[in-house]
Amino acid sequence: MIIASSIGSSNGHQLVDCLASDRKALIDFKSGLQDPDNVLSSWSGASCCECNNTGAVVSIDLHNPYNYWFQWSRVGLRNLSGEIRPSLMKLKSLRYLDLSFNTFNGSPIPEFFGSLENLKYLNLSHADFNGTIPPNLGNLSRLEVLDLEYLYNLDAGNLQWLSGLISLQHLITRGVDLSRATDWVDTINKLPFITELNLNDCGLHDYNPFLASLNFTSLAVIDLGRNYGLKMIPDWLVNISSMQYIDMSHCGLDGRIPLGLGELPNLVSLDLSSNHNLSASCSQLFRGRWKKIQMLDLSGNKLHGKLPSSLGNMTSLTHLDLWYNAVEGGIPSSIGKLCNLTYFDLGGNKIIGSLPEFLEGIQSCHSKSPLPNLKQFSLDDNQLVGKIPYWLGQLENLEELDLSNNHFAGIISETHFSKLTNLKSLYLASNSLTVNVSSNWIPTFQVQDLYMSSCILGPSFPTWLKSQKELINLDFSNASISSSIPKWFWDIYSNLQRLNLSHNQLQGQLPNPLLMSQMDYLDLSFNLLEGPINFENAIYYELLDLSHNHFSGHIPQNLSDSCSFLSLSNNHLSGEIPMSIGEMFQAEVIDFSRNEFTGRIPSSLANCSRLYALDLGSNNLFGTIPNSFGQLRQLRTLHLSNNQLSGKLPSSFINLSLLETMDLGNNQFSGDIPAWIGDGYSYLRILILRSNSFTGEIISDLSNLTSLQILDLGDNNLSGNIPASLGDLKAMVQEQRTNTYLQYGGRYSEEYYKESLVMNMKGMSLEYTKTLSLVTSIDLSGNNLSGRFPQELTTLSGLEILNLSRNHLTGNIPGSISNMHQLSSLDLSSNQISGAIPPSMSSLSFLEYLNLSNNNLSGAIPYTSQMTTFEATSYAGNLGLCGLPLPLKCPGDDDDPNKGASNEKNDGDDGIIDKWFYLSVGLGFAVGLLVPYMILAVKRSWSDVYFDFVDFIVFRLLVKIRKRRINRGRRNKLRHRQ
Known part of the structure; x- marks a missing residue:
């Protein structure tokens, strides 16, 4: 191969000189380019290129290896730009052209590219070309790879020109607007050698789901994700036996998942996630062979039914994501056979019951341990109950465990964490778990994310936390901790980014000053903390919630200008609200309610133009509302009640149209x-x-x-x-x-x-x-x-x-x-x-x-x-x-003297009814335990009639008794008054 150059590459081969015509064409091509980093400096005179014994240039690779993410980075190189000159047409032997990850400032794709008749590879992705795709690209009959990825401003029109690319194997137009290409399926069907089709995020719709004859039988990769107009999975998809990779995620698909997908013999990866209305029965879907399937993402759909034990037969599976469906029943113990599984997410379903105490098939795994390769295990937001099984503590490669928002109960001991040496994220929040470990326990893991909200960790502050040197996010809210926060905590975790200790009974004072330089989220609300609030540096706070405590003193002057949520409500803070509050330009919520603030409302609050909610209620503020409040055009809720404010309402309030x-x-x-x-x-x-x-x-x-x-x-x-x-x-x-x-x-x-x-x-x-x-x-x-x-x-x-x-x-x-x-x-x-x-x-x-x-x-x-x-x-x-x-x-x-006697008689009747009622309840309870079993043993339909009848009789009886009691009580009250 003969190479002209590659950005950032100076390696060369010992090759003879290029053809004079090719050298001249390259020099002219270079003169049209803008090269801010002078990467084409070797293109001069006789050394403009390196060639083999034919002297012809067959490949030009000018892609930026640092891509557009680093185009202004000191590490990377700046992009090429400028004009692409037609002198390239003189390179008759050119087979490879890569201009990707450069910036051609909205220039159209040159039409003369269609004259490069020997071109096999053309990559213009991420290069900022605009305009219409020139139809004469269809003349490139030898082209095997066409990559136009993320050319957002291209106008594709129809795709009929594609039918001329009879050698095309890889078509990548991800991010290109193909919304007008209603004939795309029929056009692709004319490409017999196509193996990869990436039309992700192209605005496709109204395609033909049925084909009379299927020509692209070599297709191995199809990516149609994020095309929201595709309403159904095409029937022809299950007939392509060569298929290895399918992505139709985020397409708004309706209907049922074809069961034939599970029979595709070479399918390795299937992503149908986030279609929301796509349904299937788990027992039927996972009955398929799924012979080579490794990655299966069906999250965000409407899968229903129970997971069958046959799930354990999908032994090649490495990634299974069923997050947020309607999967019911329990988790089969056969998942223990999935020895290659690295990712397993069943969060957000209707899983019930307890986790299996033991897993099947462990002996078939090379390590003889459960799920030896599992790195992420998520069962959050389900209805699981019972205890946490000990086998979870044997998952040696586990990095993330999420069991939050279930109904687990019982004790968590050191055994549950015995071999979790690689654990980085642990989510046990919103369960009824009690952590019972020794005071000198040192965990085997070093977590970064630790969420144990609503677990019982107290009453003392957990000392085992001392060992966790890599913590970034910590949530111990509502954890029954009633001690003070130890000094070592603030010393060790000065680099925490997120801390939530709310809804405990924490006592004492905060360090003065509080040194948390990396913190962007601090929630200590609903505790018993007291004393002043003093931050040495609060520049990073995005959320600060110290509400519902006993803090006193003044508001700190150096509140974070990047803070979006600030709540100091329900404390004993006093003094005036500082004018510096107006420097919180990112603030969306400010809540200072139920304190003892005095003085006027600072007019500088009007500078907080992003405010959604402002609550200054229940203080001792006086004066008028600043007229500048009319600048808070994003304001949704305003509470100034229970103060001593006076005057008229400012007319500028008419600007608060979103209120x-x-x-x-x-x-x-x-x-x-x-x-x-x-x-x-x-x-x-x-x-x-x-x-x-x-x-x-x-x-x-x-x-x-x-x-x-x-x-x-x-x-x-x-x-x-x-x-x-x-x-x-x-x-x-x-x-x-x-x-x-x-x-x-x-x-x-x-x-x-x-x-x-x-x-x-x-x-x-x-x-x-x-x-x-x-x-x-x-x-x-x-x-x-x-x-x-x-x-x-x-x-x-x-x-x-x-x-x-x-x-x-x-x-x-x-x-x-x-x-x-x-x-x-x-x-x-x-x-x-x-x-x-x-x-x-x-x-x-x-x-x-x-x-x-x-x-x-x-x-x-x-x-x-x-x-x-x-x-x-x-x-x-x-x-x-x-x-x-x-x-x-x-x-x-009616003053009938016999009415009282009649009432007494009714009272007596009511007493008899009361006795018979309670007797019937007792008898009914005993009989009610036996009769249903007898009836159900005979015929199910009889039981339905029986229980409907019982419900009707009990309802009528209760209504009648209640009315009689009410009437009797009123008559007694009336007689008493008389």
Whole structure:
């Protein structure tokens, strides 16, 4: 072979001079290139190339061996660029051309490449070519390899030109846009020698899954991954016996996995991961021979059923990934036969039962030990129970073990780790395990990742941790540790990157200053730590959560400017919030709530332009809200409640168009409710302005808040009528059935600001967190509102809480109130409402709290259905009301003297029923243990009828008894009052 040059290569052969024409062509070609590192310096004069005895150039390799990842690195070489001159056409013998990993700045692929008729290898990958692929590339009938990988801006159009590449064996167009190439299957079928087809991430869709005749029978590698328009696995795929490698991951495939894939005799690797709707029965799928399969990735699909014992017959398997499917049942002990297995992931399934106590087939492995080559073993997020078997401690090559988020219980001893000398990552979090090791135990491993959240490690701080010198990530949260953090811990682990010791009972103080120079995640929340907070250098923190402790003193001045999550809530911190807080340019969550901060809100907070959540509630802040807050355009939730803030709301708030929560309650704000609140807040779910000094009328434009679920304007000085337009609040018209945990910000999925809210309902204050998104509420209590109860409000059939108490409302309760089906709390007390209580109110089956006291209501209380559950206090102060549960009878009530005797008789009947009921329960329990077995032994269908009948009888009996008891209790109360 004759070599022109290769970037970074200066080795040469003792060869004769090149042909003069080839030498001239190369010099001209070089003159068009920009060579910042002068790697082509040897291309000059007579020594421009090295040739063999023919004198012809057959190969040009100018790829950058350091590739584009290192193009600006001091280690690597900068890319070639410039013009590719047509003088290359004069190299008539050129068979190999590699220009990959250079930068040709969006130049089109030269059309004259189609004239290089002897070319067998063409690699233009990662070289920044743009434009249309020249169709005359199809003239290269001798071309065997065409690599256009990651030329993102190429326009391929159709692929008909490919049919001319009759010698093509390897086609690589990964990352090239082929979305318009609807004929790609038929075109590829015209390439009889094709062995590798890499069309990953090409935007393919609408392909022909059926072929009348199959011509590419030599195909060994097909990569169609990340083509989201491919809806099904083609039928012809299972007919290519030469197939070795298949990748159709991330394609959005539907349907069933063809069982024929397991019969392909040469298949080594199959990746169908992350298609989500691709299904198969495990018992059927793994029944196939899978003769040579080594890598099998079916994660992120809908595999179902139990793993069969035949799984152990796939003895060539090295990589098995079934993560996040719907696999059920237990783990077969036959996995012990998989002696070559290095990776095994069953996480995120429905695996139940316990791990097998022993594994089969261990003797067939060369080391006579279980799974001797296994490096990663993941069973997280399942429903496994029982103890951890000891054979796990015999996996000598294991590097990662993940059993987190299961129901394992029992003791973890030193034996469980006896031979895990290569262990680097251990995940046992969210189980019920107790670690019981001696105080002088020194583990055989040196882990980097140690996650044991919710395991019992305490009460003392684990001393065996001293030996772990390579720790990077440590999570001992909720681990029942109640001691102080020892000094040696801070000395040894100054290079930790992630530390979570939250939800323990840790005591004492932090080192002053705290030296953790590499730390980017520190969570010490929910402990008993005290004293000041002082960081010598917090520049690396991305998450800092010290909430729910007893820290005191001031906020440190040198908070990390890279911190995205900062929570110091629920402590005893005092002083002013420093202006330096505005230097946290990456902050997404800042929570300083429930402390003792004083002073004004620093205007510099407006510099934190990425803020999602800001909570300064329950402090002693005063002054006005800075007008600069309007710059926080990413803000989703704002809590400033329970302070001493005053003045008017800044008009710049209208810029906070993404706001979902505005909680400004319990302050001293004044003036009218701004009209702009009704404009531009299409995402606002929660608006709380209660317990301030707002005046004027409630603006009718609040009805424009289409997402509003909670409206609280209580305890202000608002006047006028309740706007009828509130009946148009769309989010309250229907029941909220989707529970979305309101949480914001944070780069770590488990560390978000979790929205919580204290609401006045059912006569008390209740805090909502996880179910907050399901709540719908209107509270206008404690104002000077007048006029009638708007009938339009009754269209809010999804409203759960309505409080209009302590106003001056008049008129009647509309009968259409029965349309408010979801109402669970209704407070109309201390108004001037008159007329009768609508009988339709008894149909409000979810109503749990009712207060109509201190009004001018009259007539009989509709004492039926749900209305029978309320006491007399719900109606107190209405002199015109009568009937149960009030002691005052209504005119015309039956005064029959024999009624009492009848009641006594009924009471006696109830007593007899009670006795027979309890007797029947005892007999039913005994009989119920025997009858099902007898019935099931005869016929299964009979058992279904039997149990349906029993359920019906028991239900009717319980309902009848409950109603009689309720009625008897009410009669006794009434007689007592009389």
